[in-house]
Amino acid sequence: MTFELTILGSSSALPTSKRFPTAQLLNANERFFLIDCGEGTQMQLRRFKIRFGKISHIFISHIHGDHTFGLFGLLSSFSLLGRKNALHVYGPPRLKEILHIHFKAFDIHLPYPVIVHPVQFEREDIVYEDKSITVQSVPLKHRVPVCGFIFREKPRPLNLIKEKIEQYNIPVRELSKIQQGNDYVTEEGMIVSNKELTLPPYNQRSYAYFTDTVYLPAKISLLNNIDLLYHEATFEAKEGELARITGHSTTMQAAEMAKNAGVKKLLLGHFSARYKEISPLLKEARNIFPDTVAVEDGDQFNIPVGRIPRK
Amino acid sequence: MTFELTILGSSSALPTSKRFPTAQLLNANERFFLIDCGEGTQMQLRRFKIRFGKISHIFISHIHGDHTFGLFGLLSSFSLLGRKNALHVYGPPRLKEILHIHFKAFDIHLPYPVIVHPVQFEREDIVYEDKSITVQSVPLKHRVPVCGFIFREKPRPLNLIKEKIEQYNIPVRELSKIQQGNDYVTEEGMIVSNKELTLPPYNQRSYAYFTDTVYLPAKISLLNNIDLLYHEATFEAKEGELARITGHSTTMQAAEMAKNAGVKKLLLGHFSARYKEISPLLKEARNIFPDTVAVEDGDQFNIPVGRIPRK
Numbered sequence: 001m002t003f004e005l006t007i008l009g010s011s012s013a014l015p016t017s018k019r020f021p022t023a024q025l026l027n028a029n030e031r032f033f034l035i036d037c038g039e040g041t042q043m044q045l046r047r048f049k050i051r052f053g054k055i056s057h058i059f060i061s062h063i064h065g066d067h068t069f070g071l072f073g074l075l076s077s078f079s080l081l082g083r084k085n086a087l088h089v090y091g092p093p094r095l096k097e098i099l100h101i102h103f104k105a106f107d108i109h110l111p112y113p114v115i116v117h118p119v120q121f122e123r124e125d126i127v128y129e130d131k132s133i134t135v136q137s138v139p140l141k142h143r144v145p146v147c148g149f150i151f152r153e154k155p156r157p158l159n160l161i162k163e164k165i166e167q168y169n170i171p172v173r174e175l176s177k178i179q180q181g182n183d184y185v186t187e188e189g190m191i192v193s194n195k196e197l198t199l200p201p202y203n204q205r206s207y208a209y210f211t212d213t214v215y216l217p218a219k220i221s222l223l224n225n226i227d228l229l230y231h232e233a234t235f236e237a238k239e240g241e242l243a244r245i246t247g248h249s250t251t252m253q254a255a256e257m258a259k260n261a262g263v264k265k266l267l268l269g270h271f272s273a274r275y276k277e278i279s280p281l282l283k284e285a286r287n288i289f290p291d292t293v294a295v296e297d298g299d300q301f302n303i304p305v306g307r308i309p310r311k
Numbered sequence: 312m313t314f315e316l317t318i319l320g321s322s323s324a325l326p327t328s329k330r331f332p333t334a335q336l337l338n339a340n341e342r343f344f345l346i347d348c349g350e351g352t353q354m355q356l357r358r359f360k361i362r363f364g365k366i367s368h369i370f371i372s373h374i375h376g377d378h379t380f381g382l383f384g385l386l387s388s389f390s391l392l393g394r395k396n397a398l399h400v401y402g403p404p405r406l407k408e409i410l411h412i413h414f415k416a417f418d419i420h421l422p423y424p425v426i427v428h429p430v431q432f433e434r435e436d437i438v439y440e441d442k443s444i445t446v447q448s449v450p451l452k453h454r455v456p457v458c459g460f461i462f463r464e465k466p467r468p469l470n471l472i473k474e475k476i477e478q479y480n481i482p483v484r485e486l487s488k489i490q491q492g493n494d495y496v497t498e499e500g501m502i503v504s505n506k507e508l509t510l511p512p513y514n515q516r517s518y519a520y521f522t523d524t525v526y527l528p529a530k531i532s533l534l535n536n537i538d539l540l541y542h543e544a545t546f547e548a549k550e551g552e553l554a555r556i557t558g559h560s561t562t563m564q565a566a567e568m569a570k571n572a573g574v575k576k577l578l579l580g581h582f583s584a585r586y587k588e589i590s591p592l593l594k595e596a597r598n599i600f601p602d603t604v605a606v607e608d609g610d611q612f613n614i615p616v617g618r619i620p621r622k
Contacts, residue, residue: 013387013388013391014388014391014392015353015354015357015384015388016357017354017357017358017360020354021384039350039351039353039354039380039381039383039384040350040351040354042326042350043326043328043331043350043351046326046327046328047328049328063417063418064417065383065384065387065417065419066384066387069350069380069383069384069387070350072350072376072380073326073332073350073376073377073380076324076376076377076380077324077325077326080324080325081325094416097416098416098417101412101416102413102416105408105409105412105413106374106375106376106409107374107455108376144418
């Protein structure tokens with residue numbers, strides 16, 4: 001029941017001696033989603049001891065080198081490691097062509113299927129769904145088409161208390177009704193309340209990844225009740241104009257997004273290489289939204305599983 | 312008068328938690344030659360505190376990802392750092408097209424000229440020359456066209472001893488003759504021996520880079536008197552057949568090359584990721600050629616300057 005984000009790279013376009021270009025890994029119940037893939041992502045996966053074979057889904061926010069140049073090496077390494085399983089890549093429509101051109105130029109023939117899913121960049125869309133999670137794309141605004149991604153666990157049913165089910169000798173056919181919240185009526189007509197038979201469901205955890213974007217307050221409603229928001233903060237607060245021109249955000253803007261959306265925790269990253277010290281940037285954001293962290297490569301953020309309190 | 316090699320990456324195709332893909336930097340008298348450029352080269356340059364602006368010449372041995380995928384990020388970073396100076400890239404004829412295709416796909420417009428010099432892959436050739444150094448390409452044999460490079464300092468003249476020149480009041484027009492080894496005859500007809508007027512010249516230092524190749528004893532004569540030889544040693548000695556099939560060399564073969572050529576020091580690298588411990592591989596090579604080092608990322612090898620002893 002893990003829901004954990006690992007920061008693989010947190011620099012902006014220019015890497016530093018301590019920060020690799022952007023890449024993150026979300027472990028959602030042992031399904032591993034790689035989010036962006038800057039140069040060196042495969043080395044960071046090695047460094048942080050994440051097994052390559054666990055990754056079958058890669059989400060690419062936009063076609064800039066600091067978010068994509070690691071794809072070539074990673075996909076080649078998958079091949080050297082004998083991968084056979086399909087790899088699904090979600091990203092801008094041009095990504096498929098770019099990968100094709102690259103593999104052709106380098107005469108690379110991967111021994112596993114790469115399925116590129118073009119992401120809708122005009123409106124929000126569910127781009128991935130399985131039994132426990134959905135991934136929503138959120139168009140953002142940068143110098144090239146870009147989208148963020150929101151990972152949300154699906155609602156879960158009530159959990160049956162095994163001992164109680166046995167105690168009342170409840171037939172299997174009744175169980176799904178109880179999981180939906182119904183009381184149970186015994187053959188003798190006695191009502192057993194649902195509360196006695198079930199535990200409340202687990203919480204639906206969520207992570208939103210907003211990178212390389214100008215300040216977009218119009219998207220705040222999409223972030224309501226998000227547990228963890230990563231928002232780029234390339235520049236300090238006073239560089240609002242520079243941020244706007246270059247298609248980026250400031251610390252203050254990221255914090256405003258977090259505050260107005262009411263997220264639980266804010267992560268900042270994608271810092272410009274001009275900042276040798278990040279603590280002043282963090283302080284600016286915390287003045288507006290106290291539960292803010294300036295991420296570093298290797299940081300992990302775990303959202304614990306817990307049961308939703310009954311009303 | 313520095314002649315120093317820095318290992319930026321020493322893995323074979325699969326990077327490990329400690330080794331990045333192949334890249335090296337040769338500082339030859341403050342001219343910096345980047346040799347191959349595997350993924351993450353720019354991060355290693357940052358890590359080992361090498362200023363990007365110092366690099367104007369890049370040598371690429373062959374078009375495999377683990378020797379080239381770092382080019383894209385590095386060239387983009389040069390651009391972000393405001394580079395204006397031309398960058399010279401020496402490599403396989405197809406390299407120019409590959410770079411062109413890449414920049415087009417990513418819509419990258421570099422603000423500095425990139426001059427790609429196609430390297431002759433059929434025979435040895437001087438591919439670079441300036442007043443103090445030559446770079447010779449040496450065709451090797453791998454699964455794709457590949458060449459090694461030999462960096463050699465040019466012969467230097469005798470050094471004039473300033474005090475002696477003044478003492479004998481030698482006119483400027485005579486100096487070049489003395490530098491060529493001639494004695495000086497004073498107006499009075501006295502012969503001043505060249506040995507009294509000059510110091511012997513500095514040694515000509517040399518570095519040979521042999522990567523991704525099967526064992527090629529035919530090339531030994533090219534390595535005579537080389538100070539420092541890097542030779543790939545992807546496999547241990549007993550894997551000779553695997554080495555041959557995959558186009559690589561073993562520890563023993565690398566050591567045989569060093570021994571038979573009479574180089575001064577041998578560096579091994581490009582180890583297969585299958586070897587968790589490199590010391591057994593090193594031992595195999597040292598049995599044949601004692602002055603062998605198994606390189607690690609960040610290692611530096613300095614060849615000191617010294618005067619050639621007079622005969």
